[in-house]
Amino acid sequence: MILLWLLIVPLAASPLAFFLRRRSVIEVVNLAAFAVLLCLAAALGVRVVRSGPVSIWDGFFYADALSALVVLLTSFVALVCSVYAVGYFRHDERNGIFREKEELRAPLAVPKLREYYSLTPLLVFSMVLVALANNLGILWVAIEGTTLASVFLVMFYGRETSLEAAWKYAIIGGVGLSMALFGTILTYYSAHQALGTETLAGLNWSVLVGNAAQFDKPTIRLAFILILLGYGTKAGIAPMHTWKPDVYSEAPVPAAAMLAAGVLNCALYGLVRFYILTSKCLGPGFASHLLILFGLLSMGVAVPFILVQKNFRRMLAYSSIDHTGIMVLALGFGGPLGVLGMLLHMTFHSITKPLLFFCAGNVQQHLKTDLFREAKGGLIHSMPLSGAAFLMATLAVTGAPPFSLFLSEFTILRAGFSRGYLILAILFIAFLVAIFSGFLIHIANLVLGPDPGLPPAETCRWKKSSVVGLAVVIIVMGFWIPAPLFRLIQGAAGIVMGGR
Amino acid sequence: MTFLQDPEFGDRIITLMAALVLVLQIAAVGQRWIVSSIRIFAVQSFLLAAIAGIIAYFNHATHIYIAALLILGLKAVLLPWLLERLVKRIEIRREIEPLINAPLSILIAGCLTLVGYVVAQSFYHPEETSVRAALGHNTLAVAIALFLIGFFTTLNRRKALTQVLGLLSLENGLFLAAISLTYGMPLVVELGIFFDVLVAVMVLGILVFRIREAFDSMDVSKLRKLRE
Numbered sequence: 125m126i127l128l129w130l131l132i133v134p135l136a137a138s139p140l141a142f143f144l145r146r147r148s149v150i151e152v153v154n155l156a157a158f159a160v161l162l163c164l165a166a167a168l169g170v171r172v173v174r175s176g177p178v179s180i181w182d183g184f185f186y187a188d189a190l191s192a193l194v195v196l197l198t199s200f201v202a203l204v205c206s207v208y209a210v211g212y213f214r215h216d217e218r219n220g221i222f223r224e225k226e227e228l229r230a231p232l233a234v235p236k237l238r239e240y241y242s243l244t245p246l247l248v249f250s251m252v253l254v255a256l257a258n259n260l261g262i263l264w265v266a267i268e269g270t271t272l273a274s275v276f277l278v279m280f281y282g283r284e285t286s287l288e289a290a291w292k293y294a295i296i297g298g299v300g301l302s303m304a305l306f307g308t309i310l311t312y313y314s315a316h317q318a319l320g321t322e323t324l325a326g327l328n329w330s331v332l333v334g335n336a337a338q339f340d341k342p343t344i345r346l347a348f349i350l351i352l353l354g355y356g357t358k359a360g361i362a363p364m365h366t367w368k369p370d371v372y373s374e375a376p377v378p379a380a381a382m383l384a385a386g387v388l389n390c391a392l393y394g395l396v397r398f399y400i401l402t403s404k405c406l407g408p409g410f411a412s413h414l415l416i417l418f419g420l421l422s423m424g425v426a427v428p429f430i431l432v433q434k435n436f437r438r439m440l441a442y443s444s445i446d447h448t449g450i451m452v453l454a455l456g457f458g459g460p461l462g463v464l465g466m467l468l469h470m471t472f473h474s475i476t477k478p479l480l481f482f483c484a485g486n487v488q489q490h491l492k493t494d495l496f497r498e499a500k501g502g503l504i505h506s507m508p509l510s511g512a513a514f515l516m517a518t519l520a521v522t523g524a525p526p527f528s529l530f531l532s533e534f535t536i537l538r539a540g541f542s543r544g545y546l547i548l549a550i551l552f553i554a555f556l557v558a559i560f561s562g563f564l565i566h567i568a569n570l571v572l573g574p575d576p577g578l579p580p581a582e583t584c585r586w587k588k589s590s591v592v593g594l595a596v597v598i599i600v601m602g603f604w605i606p607a608p609l610f611r612l613i614q615g616a617a618g619i620v621m622g623g624r
Numbered sequence: 625m626t627f628l629q630d631p632e633f634g635d636r637i638i639t640l641m642a643a644l645v646l647v648l649q650i651a652a653v654g655q656r657w658i659v660s661s662i663r664i665f666a667v668q669s670f671l672l673a674a675i676a677g678i679i680a681y682f683n684h685a686t687h688i689y690i691a692a693l694l695i696l697g698l699k700a701v702l703l704p705w706l707l708e709r710l711v712k713r714i715e716i717r718r719e720i721e722p723l724i725n726a727p728l729s730i731l732i733a734g735c736l737t738l739v740g741y742v743v744a745q746s747f748y749h750p751e752e753t754s755v756r757a758a759l760g761h762n763t764l765a766v767a768i769a770l771f772l773i774g775f776f777t778t779l780n781r782r783k784a785l786t787q788v789l790g791l792l793s794l795e796n797g798l799f800l801a802a803i804s805l806t807y808g809m810p811l812v813v814e815l816g817i818f819f820d821v822l823v824a825v826m827v828l829g830i831l832v833f834r835i836r837e838a839f840d841s842m843d844v845s846k847l848r849k850l851r852e
Binding site for chain 1: 743746771775778784787791794795798801802805806809810812813816817819820823824827828831834835838839
């Protein structure tokens with residue numbers, strides 16, 4: 125029953141926001157829906173840790189520790205993003221961003237906001253569906269759904285550049301996901317031959333995983349390549365990452381944060397499900413080598429672009445490509461340590477990334493530019509909170525101790541050494557160091573330095589509370605992971621390793 | 625009317641139609657008029673629906689009938705109608721220039737067809753099943769070729785609308801692959817995919833419209849402000 129509620133809550137919040145008239149009511153409905161969703165997700169997590177997988181409707185919806193983890197992260201990201209969104213859009217509204225085009229007065233920014241507040245629950249609904257769908261076909265439908273729900277979010281501001289970004293996003297995403305669909309069809313075909321079922325259950329992951337060893341090997345090999353390319357496009361693995369910088373810099377900041385910290389996990393989740401099937405069928409070697417190749421390539425691609433980056437929002441996108449690469453690489457290293465490292469990294473990344481986006485958004489709204497060149501540095505004087513948090517988030521996201529991403533990256537490194545990938549692990553360190561220094565130099569130049577004499581930034585309590593709240597969570601997580609959360613991550617790692 | 629019960633006969637009809645589908649796909653590659661591209665897509669979808677219908681008839685499978693009806697209604701009628709209306713609204717008739725010229729594009733499409741046949745070889749196990757069960761298996765090569773050519777068309781076009789058509793024909797290839805390998809996906813999945821395709825076309829249609837308004841052109845090669 126809890127699975128149904130997890131889907132119903134965001135699905136109901138979407139039309140509700142569409143029909144309401146007052147802005148404050150819409151915001152409250154949105155926040156309430158995501159708060160309820162987070163509680164439900166936590167309840168699901170507790171239940172899965174205590175008593176194993178939950179399923180309803182003959183296993184049509186199915187949640188094990190891995191799905192529960194992704195649902196939990198998704199709902200957390202959705203909640204913090206919607207808290208931030210309130211402050212962000214109020215700031216936009218005060219600055220007349222919505223008025224300019226519509227030639228309307230202030231209260232009529234509501235139609236535009238309604239668009240945002242009815243599309244984000246739809247996006248969150250698709251993300252939750254990705255994690256709860258047992259059927260691999262429905263998984264594909266839901267991932268395609270995340271693209272469709274977010275295209276309009278990307279072109280929210282209706283600038284020429286946002287249309288360009290939305291177009292790239294839709295077409296590259298569409299072509300990429302069609303490859304994933306082909307991979308899904310091939311998987312169904314090999315299962316069909318082995319199991320002979322023509323019913324719906326023939327595509328259910330929980331059924332497939334038990335019989336993966338009997339599948340036709342060449343078919344699964346081809347299917348995995350297609351899935352890797354397809355869901356890899358959605359996750360932004362190089363060389364299919366080209367849409368990412370455009371989309372992350374053009375979408376409104378809370379939506380971009382949701383894409384970077386939420387949708388990314390869902391795409392990787394799809395990949396992980398197929399990885400489990402493939403390594404059961406073919407042994408771990410084949411999938412691992414491909415994942416290591418693409419993971420290192422993504423990290424390597426991100427390095428030069430971060431070092432010479434001119435635009436701080438595009439830099440966040442390259443950081444996201446880098447982190448996708450790290451997670452894919454960790455999965456490729458494999459073994460209990462590699463898988464645990466990957467899931468820890470996914471968790472910590474989802475918590476840390478939104479803060480980076482929020483700070484970048486605050487800076488952009490204050491300076492009205494997203495170019496390093498036009499920002500003259502010394503932001504700490506005009507916006508002490510966002511400036512300090514930006515610096516902290518930078519350290520956290522590049523994996524400096526004591527922040528939690530250091531822990532996961534260290535685990536991944538240990539996995540690399542213990543599995544004998546000596547040179548690759550050294551390359552991994554080199555990329556991390558290069559990204560760390562590039563990122564830190566850019567942000568330090570932006571935040572520190574003499575006071576350029578800007579007026580102090582307006583302080584909005586919604587923005588402040590989301591930044592402070594998230595920063596507290598990040599600091600606490602650096603020293604202490606709640607035991608139930610860690611057990612959930614361990615359970616998920618067990619599923620990736622053992623299948624059940 | 626005994627030949628209507630004969631799977632051998634059904635197999636021949638399906639092969640013939642699949643060949644036609646492939647010919648249409650290659651014709652679409654060289655096509656310069658947007659409206660004719662849309663009509664080619666409509667006819668192609670109609671043939672796919674017919675193939676699905678024949679497979680359903682010989683296998684007595686209800687869910688394939690439903691898939692066939694859906695593809696007939698959605699891809700052969702509704703989507704072409706929507707797209708033609710969009711073309712009328714934005715008053716654009718022809719694709720000015722694909723990135724690679726027509727003769728070379730057709731040559732590439734021919735090569736991709738060969739690739740399709742080579743890939744499909746690895747899935748061909750003639751010894752293991754009877755004729756009835758293997759009905760339509762030889763269309764897999766066509767399906768892979770459709771997929772690859774659709775991929776190529778999407779990349780090769782400059783107009784936003786023709787890119788959408790490329791994406792749709794790619795989707796047709798996937799449908800043919802699903803129907804020839806496993807007699808279609810489970811119905812719920814099939815419905816979900818159709819729903820996604822419909823929504824995707826609407827979203828892309830709105831996007832095309834907005835791009836047309838903002839740039840006074842659908843030429844996506846003009847979308848080049850976002851660079852490093």
